[in-house]
Amino acid sequence: MTTYADAPVANRNATRRAKNRWFAQVGWRHLVGVLAVVFSLFPIVFVCSAALNPLGTLSSTELVPSGGMSLGNFSELFQRTAFARWFLNSLLVAGVASFASVFLSALAAYAFSRMRFRGRRVGLLSLLLIQMFPQFLAIVAIFLIFTTVTDLWPALGFDTPWGLFLLYLGGALGVNTWLMKGFFDTLPRELDESATMDGATHAQVFFRIMLPLVAPILAVTALLSFIGTINEFLIANVFLRDANSKTLAVGMYGLLQGNERNTNFGIFAAATLLTAIPTVLVFQLLQRYIVSGLTAGAVKG
Template sequence: MTWLRKMGWRHLVLIILTLFAVFPILFVLSAALNPLGTLGSSELLPTGASLDNFGKLFGNPNYPFLRWMVNSLALALISAFSSIFLGVCAAYAFSRMRFAGRRVGLLSLLLIQMFPQFLAIVAIIMMFTRVSELWPAFGFDSMGGLFLLYMGGALGVNTYLMKGFLDTVPKELDQSAAIDGATHAQIFFRIILPLVTPIIAVTGLLAFIGIISEFIVASVFLRDPETKTLAVGMFGMLGNDVRNANFGMFAAGTLLTAIPTVGVFLWLQKYIVSGLTAGAVKG
């Protein structure tokens, strides 16, 4: 009975929590495979195995899912990559250099990450009304404009995590490189960047997930069905009058959206734990 006292509670707790974590996902899976495809007929456990919902998803001209998928993936990849690059540059400066305004800069970044960009959404809309007139390529209904907006948040929590991680990389490494005649750019690109790959992978993944799920800014920004992202487009799929009928299709879309992120997530899980806490503990 010692096993029960020592290990039993652990398994009990873990099984309960795992069920809590998994049942909505199981529901999505069974709804996606549900041949009837409605919300009302979707059960927790799969009642059938049909790919009808996936077929409907790709064959429906009202919901250009493939187009949204391409839009979202392109936007998220490019934005995540660029924002990580901007962030790691700033983190390098904050971690390795001493300059006037460094303390203020760090504290400001800490504060800025508390304020979500969409709190200023009214101002953003007015700003981009003007931008749409001047530079239509970066105005409403354009991926370019949305990309620029997302870049506004590049120096936030990412920079903080990366600065924390950079602080753990011994300074002696770049000092010895400097003695050997390396320029600051060579040190940054050849020595620092390869050493901080784990945290770049983690923050990149978090940025990627964040942009895929970003809804509010994109929803006021993208109004043309062809330029919508997955979040905006799939939201429309569950409009009031079609919510019941389209649920299977929506669940299929959710699964397809989740597969790449879940895959990469599980692959990088080890780094995520160390990356998040290293940044947090070291500040």
């Protein structure tokens, strides 16, 4: 028989069992989430601290700068390097390459999705197969081709953003085409037929009806192309040798070469923060399209 003296003990045991049950079912997920957030934020906090550290060296970098904070690394970045030029080159190449690759991929995806022609299946499988091999494997052949192109048309050769733009344009077509084709397949064909019955041409159907409906996947492919292009280093490092033609990845890599790695770390951290601004802005502008664009074309029907 339970007495009044045993009631508080029973209540504490019930409360303890309820807390254990909550932790076993839900609480551990919160703990994992907090650990993941801390793990993700640590590099960002470290880079921000290094960029604001007035000492500006790798050996003196601390999570919380003991000597105070200043914007000296940012001003020194623009005074000692051609960062503004690198920034403009990266925005130019990434922006133009992203727009052109998305437009061409949309044209190809519309043709593969809505039209039936000889070689359609072979073309789709070829695009998929080519994407299994990284573009850098062909760097020797591309280098030899651009050696001749530089002699004939210097404006499209080495040390020019337009030559690099042509390289990036070909490398992004395969993945973007497959993503967009899956999205086009989810659109009912009755839309095309109705527009055709009203006298619309294929171009009018594509630009006036299809493109507005596939805006989510256009935003997603544009974002992926922009991030991949602005962060690309290997090919850009081979083709861009002049200081004024470098992109952000190539120029910032030069800050950490040789014995300058320690002394230029603060400047490098400041450049890293400025480099992240375009990507964050593009992501925020296209954020509402991302989830629907990535999932809508995953299942046909």
